[in-house]
Amino acid sequence: MRYIMIVLTAFAVMSTSVSAWAADKEMIMLMELKTGTVKINLREDLAPGHVERIKTLIEEKFYDGIVFHRVIDGFMAQTGDPTGTGMGGSEYPDLRAEFSDAPFKRGTLGMARSQHPDSANSQFFICFDDATWLNGQYTVFGEVVEGMEHIDAIAKGEPPATPDAIISLRLAD
Secondary structure, eight states, X not given: OHHHHHHHHHHHHHXXXXXXXXXXXXXXXXXXXXXXXXXXXXXXXXOHHHHHHHHHHHHTTTTTTOBOOXXXXXXXXXXXXXXXXXXXXXXXXXXXXXXXXXXXXXXXXXXXXXXXXXXBOSOEEEESSOOGGGTTTXXXXXXXXXXXXXXXXXXXXXXXXXXOBOSEEEEOO
């Protein structure tokens, strides 16, 4: 009887781990850049509406080929504008802000917006370094977990003379 309980407990733990892993895979996006792949953990716990928007745009291949149009050394790399000017967005309506206590640190992904807090759409940025002055003022929706060296290698400038582009952005299989 004890043996059966141990086996059943082990099976339950394994089943939970497998299903949690499968659910977590839906929260990982892979950004292919010219220098390699960047693995990003989406933070649905912090910004469910923003994560849903990003996932929708990824499914539509919206980000494939879009350039990093604003890249400030020591601060951040911004992308997500199909016009490459910093003035464009998707066809979807702007999102309501989902501010949190999550800090803007190296590798944090935040949604770009205008002066109005509820104006985020498709543009986002990735911090090169800590940017604590952004805390609580922009929506955090993800964090780089592997490949930050590829973000560091993005061409700098506002706009860069020869901007780097996202080759592809996909959810992990």
